Amino acid sequence: MALLGIGPLLERAPVALSGGERQRVALGRAILSRPKLLLMDEPLSALDRAAKDAILPYLERLTGVLDVPILYVSHDIAEVERLADRIVILEAGRVRAAGPLNAALTDVGLGFVRDPHAASVLPATVVAFDATDGLAELELAGQRVFVDGSGPEEIGHARRLRIEASDVSLTRETPGLSTILNTLRVRILRIEPAASANLAVLLALDAAGAFTFMAKVTRRSANRLALQPGDELFAQIKSVSLATAPPISR
Structure with a gap:
C-alpha cells in the first residue's frame, strides 16, 4: 500500500478509480x-499524458x-529513459540491439540521435540542496550539476539526469558569466552525421569514457570550432534540460 500509494483508494469502488489508479491497484495485486519476474506490456498506453506522469514515479520506485x-x-522512449537500466530493441520481430540504456541512446547507428x-x-547522486535558490546539487562523474530540487531529504539519493542533445552547447574557452548554470569539462569521443545540417558529438566526462552524453551541433558550428575527436573543451547545459524524479513522499 505504501509502495504504490493506494491506501486512500481502499474504500472506493473500482468504477470510481481513474485509469492510473486502476493500474496501480492492478500492479499491487501482481506484487502480492x-x-x-514482472512483465509490463505497454502498461501506460491507454493513459493520457497527465495520468502517465502521475504513475511513472511509482514505477520508478x-x-x-x-x-x-x-x-x-x-x-x-520517454518512459524507457525514465525506467530502464538496459534496453533490447526489437525490429520486425528480431533483436536489433541489446545493452545498457545510455549506450543505445548515443549509438548513431540505432537512430535515436536523429530524434x-x-x-x-x-546516473548522479544528490550531494547538497540550496533552499534559497531551490536547487539540488548533484555529483556526476566527479563534476557538479544543478537541477530543480524538492528539498534536503534528497541528499544521498541516486538520480537520473536526462540531457537533451539540442540543449548542449560547446566552447573551447572557459565560459564567463551566463544564465546557464551547468558547465562540464568534456572530451570528444566521436562525431557522426545526425541530419542534413547537424552533427552528433559524443562527449565523455571521464578518462575511461564510461560516462558519455550527446551534443547536437550544426555542421557550421563544428567547422568554426574545428571540432575533432580527442579535443577537450567545455559543454554548457541548460538546467531545465536536466530532469530527475524526486522521491515520492510516503
Whole structure:
C-alpha cells in the first residue's frame, strides 16, 4: 500500500478509480503474488499524458525497492529513459540491439540521435540542496550539476539526469558569466552525421569514457570550432534540460 500509494483508494469502488489508479491497484495485486519476474506490456498506453506522469514515479520506485526483474515493453522512449537500466530493441520481430540504456541512446547507428528530442541518461547522486535558490546539487562523474530540487531529504539519493542533445552547447574557452548554470569539462569521443545540417558529438566526462552524453551541433558550428575527436573543451547545459524524479513522499 505504501509502495504504490493506494491506501486512500481502499474504500472506493473500482468504477470510481481513474485509469492510473486502476493500474496501480492492478500492479499491487501482481506484487502480492510474489512473482519472480514482472512483465509490463505497454502498461501506460491507454493513459493520457497527465495520468502517465502521475504513475511513472511509482514505477520508478518499484525498480529501486523490489528485488524482482521487470521486463517493460513500450513504444514510448520517454518512459524507457525514465525506467530502464538496459534496453533490447526489437525490429520486425528480431533483436536489433541489446545493452545498457545510455549506450543505445548515443549509438548513431540505432537512430535515436536523429530524434528532435534525442537525449542521454546518466546516473548522479544528490550531494547538497540550496533552499534559497531551490536547487539540488548533484555529483556526476566527479563534476557538479544543478537541477530543480524538492528539498534536503534528497541528499544521498541516486538520480537520473536526462540531457537533451539540442540543449548542449560547446566552447573551447572557459565560459564567463551566463544564465546557464551547468558547465562540464568534456572530451570528444566521436562525431557522426545526425541530419542534413547537424552533427552528433559524443562527449565523455571521464578518462575511461564510461560516462558519455550527446551534443547536437550544426555542421557550421563544428567547422568554426574545428571540432575533432580527442579535443577537450567545455559543454554548457541548460538546467531545465536536466530532469530527475524526486522521491515520492510516503
